[in-house]
Amino acid sequence: MKALLIGEYRQGKLLDTTYELKAFADRLGADSVMLLVGSEAELPKYDGRLYLADAGAYGEYNPDLHKQLVLQAVEKEKPDCVVFVHSSYGWDLAPRVAVALKAGQVSEIVALNEGAYEVNACNAKLRRTVTPRSGRCVLTIQAGAFSPSGEPQGTPQLERLELSGAPSGIDFVGYEAAEQKGVDLSKAEVIVSAGRGVGKKDNVPVIAALADALGGELGASRPVVDAGWVDHSHQVGTTGQTVSPKLYVACGISGAIQHLAGMKKADFIVAINKDKDAPIGEIADVLVVADVMQFVPAFTARCAR
Amino acid sequence: MKILVCIKQVPDMESRFRPNGEKTWYDESDLAFRMNEYDEYAVEQAVQLKEQLGGEPEITVLSIGPERTVEAIKKALAMGGDRAVHIRDDRHYQKDPWQIASMIASYAKGEGFDLIFTGMQSQDRGSAQVGVIVAELLGLSCATTLVGFSYDGGTITVKRELEGGIKGVAKLKLPALVTCQLGLNTPRYPTLPNIMKAKKKEIASLTPAELSGEAELTATAAIYPPAKKGGGLVLEGEIGVQVDRLMGILKEKTAVLR
Numbered sequence: 001m002k003a004l005l006i007g008e009y010r011q012g013k014l015l016d017t018t019y020e021l022k023a024f025a026d027r028l029g030a031d032s033v034m035l036l037v038g039s040e041a042e043l044p045k046y047d048g049r050l051y052l053a054d055a056g057a058y059g060e061y062n063p064d065l066h067k068q069l070v071l072q073a074v075e076k077e078k079p080d081c082v083v084f085v086h087s088s089y090g091w092d093l094a095p096r097v098a099v100a101l102k103a104g105q106v107s108e109i110v111a112l113n114e115g116a117y118e119v120n121a122c123n124a125k126l127r128r129t130v131t132p133r134s135g136r137c138v139l140t141i142q143a144g145a146f147s148p149s150g151e152p153q154g155t156p157q158l159e160r161l162e163l164s165g166a167p168s169g170i171d172f173v174g175y176e177a178a179e180q181k182g183v184d185l186s187k188a189e190v191i192v193s194a195g196r197g198v199g200k201k202d203n204v205p206v207i208a209a210l211a212d213a214l215g216g217e218l219g220a221s222r223p224v225v226d227a228g229w230v231d232h233s234h235q236v237g238t239t240g241q242t243v244s245p246k247l248y249v250a251c252g253i254s255g256a257i258q259h260l261a262g263m264k265k266a267d268f269i270v271a272i273n274k275d276k277d278a279p280i281g282e283i284a285d286v287l288v289v290a291d292v293m294q295f296v297p298a299f300t301a302r303c304a305r
Numbered sequence: 306m307k308i309l310v311c312i313k314q315v316p317d318m319e320s321r322f323r324p325n326g327e328k329t330w331y332d333e334s335d336l337a338f339r340m341n342e343y344d345e346y347a348v349e350q351a352v353q354l355k356e357q358l359g360g361e362p363e364i365t366v367l368s369i370g371p372e373r374t375v376e377a378i379k380k381a382l383a384m385g386g387d388r389a390v391h392i393r394d395d396r397h398y399q400k401d402p403w404q405i406a407s408m409i410a411s412y413a414k415g416e417g418f419d420l421i422f423t424g425m426q427s428q429d430r431g432s433a434q435v436g437v438i439v440a441e442l443l444g445l446s447c448a449t450t451l452v453g454f455s456y457d458g459g460t461i462t463v464k465r466e467l468e469g470g471i472k473g474v475a476k477l478k479l480p481a482l483v484t485c486q487l488g489l490n491t492p493r494y495p496t497l498p499n500i501m502k503a504k505k506k507e508i509a510s511l512t513p514a515e516l517s518g519e520a521e522l523t524a525t526a527a528i529y530p531p532a533k534k535g536g537g538l539v540l541e542g543e544i545g546v547q548v549d550r551l552m553g554i555l556k557e558k559t560a561v562l563r
């Protein structure tokens with residue numbers, strides 16, 4: 001088994017998730033080679049062959065060109081699988097490569113299961129094992145699901161990749177930084193977060209009152225922010241803030257992977273959800289099965305006493 | 306301008322799910338279905354573009370699924386779609402993203418769409434593949450995970466959401482396909498007059514046999530509820546008792562309450 005691992009590089013930096021690809025290949029028991037559209041100044045520690053294409057020449061986000069580079073490496077190496085992280089880079093690029101190779105793609109693998117790949121369905125309420133039916137396959141792995149066991153080591157043997165005049169329909173303009181204003185949740189000791197289960201904007205102050213009573217800050221899940229109930233600076237998750245409070249109270253939050261990614265390092269997690277099967281129950285220390293709008297005011301009153 | 310919006314009907318994610326008899330997908334009985342959340346943003350963006358261009362573009366809504374799928378299609382028409390294509394397929398759930406995308410591309414091939422909108426993923430399967438595969442099969446420029454969209458004179462400018470709140474800005478010339486992320490816009494609720502108007506709009510019906518069929522490239526070996534790690538305490542019952550017990554636990558286990 002041989003895996004071609006596609007590393008990630010953004011804004012001049014190698015992304016750490018690149019190391020999860022190697023950890024995944026090791027778990028598969030596969031030999032690996034890596035490809036990176038990046039820079040020689042930011043090489044991963046990697047004990048193997050690394051195809052390097054210059055991000056200066058091919059852009060940090062130009063999937064049409066990056067696809068051609070991946071296909072070149074596939075041509076040279078004839079791997080059994082091409083592996084990406086399921087990230088904004090990977091989920092954009094992987095299907096393009098899969099179509100070009102007419103290979104089956106398995107997205108967002110969370111575990112291995114006797115030769116099949118495990119993925120979540122229905123917001124992690126179900127799991128599927130998926131098997132590719134094509135000789136070669138394309139895989140994307142869930143960020144965080146395959147952590148490297150030790151410190152990454154090694155010096156890659158470089159091989160340069162170049163393209164000649166491949167056309168692209170995409171013109172990358174640049175990056176826009178995240179907004180810096182608002183609350184810094186990263187230092188909060190207590191965070192009480194409002195999710196969609198809170199129901200409407202008018203109910204948010206009820207959650208904020210509990211945050212106050214516990215001497216903490218108000219957090220929120222994405223739909224609450226998208227709906228304009230709470231400012232973006234309160235959002236917890238992959239596209240919000242990563243937090244590690246002593247206590248995290250999730251009110252009406254289902255526990256989607258992108259939300260968990262931002263808060264699972266909390267020391268103690270309390271979830272209030274009317275659905276006993278909500279995936280948040282998997283990581284909560286205490287799951288209170290109740291309607292948030294009944295439970296939270298009662299609990300706030302008790303804290304204030 | 307001709308616009309295509311691809312939508313899917315999915316169950317309410319707050320439902321209880323259990324595997325179907327064949328153990329290939331979830332059992333549909335007792336589930337309430339609605340339009341895939343990501344697709345609502347796709348429909349809304351198409352309708353906003355039509356409004357921006359003075360109503361000129363024609364918006365076709367396409368969905369693959371069984372009879373019930375018509376409900377999601379009608380909602381998209383009531384939001385502002387002009388006409389719809391329903392690919393009636395009772396076995397849709399057995400098809401992998403490659404097969405689904407191939408059906409869509411097979412329909413779209415001769416139609417000359419300038420712009421195709423899809424959601425970035427479905428809430429039930431979550432493969433995030435279908436839109437991109439359609440673009441590749443049709444040879445269209447493609448950008449995924451849009452949280453910003455603007456159109457001007459044949460070029461679209463998109464904002465892609467990246468990790469950590471950063472956005473990537475890119476320009477694409479039409480024809481193109483984009484996949485939409487949560488928060489791209491605020492999807493409208495269909496008004497009663499628009500729901501009435503939508504009843505008169507054409508919903509063409511196709512069968513998979515009329516489109517090019519492809520063999521699957523991946524297969525579901527099994528579907529099952531994830532093993533419960535357990536460990537966490539579940540508090541059920543009367544609110545007053547729950548409040549007391551949580552208070553006790555927090556006092557004992559955390560330094561937050563004294």
Ligand SMILES: Cc1cc2nc3c(=O)[nH]c(=O)nc-3n(C[C@H](O)[C@H](O)[C@H](O)COP(=O)(O)OP(=O)(O)OC[C@H]3O[C@@H](n4cnc5c(N)ncnc54)[C@H](O)[C@@H]3O)c2cc1C
Pocket residue numbers: 194195196197198199220221222223224235236237238239240241251252253254255256257258259262272273274275278290291292293318319487
């Ligand atoms: C690329 C990408 C990035 C993302 N980034 C983020 C991110 O940074 N942060 C984030 O949060 N999400 C993010 N998401 C979205 C994420 O996938 C989920 O859609 C989101 O976290 C769901 O928010 P929620 O739990 O509040 O809502 P839902 O999933 O709708 O859950 C609502 C919950 O409330 C419960 N509920 C309903 N009514 C009540 C009631 N009366 N009392 C008690 N409980 C009730 C329900 O049982 C349900 O479990 C991202 C998604 C993608 C694709």
